[in-house]
Amino acid sequence: MGSIEDAWIVSTNGGCTPGGVNVGQVTLVAIKHLKENLAQLHPPAVSLVEDTLREAWPCR
Helix, strand or coil: CHHHHHHHHHCCCCCCCCCCCCHHHHHHHHHHHHHHCHHHCCCCHHHHHHHHHHHHCCCC
């Protein structure tokens, strides 16, 4: 879980995560997204988490 948490903390382009979302929720969303997109696991972890967060919580 540390890598996902670290990526979320340092992310500068990770969507608009709503207030109150915690690292456990981000981790569950990221794991689900990564399992559903196994062919796309080549970029660095930060990029993968940012993609996940933008998809789950896009800025409007």
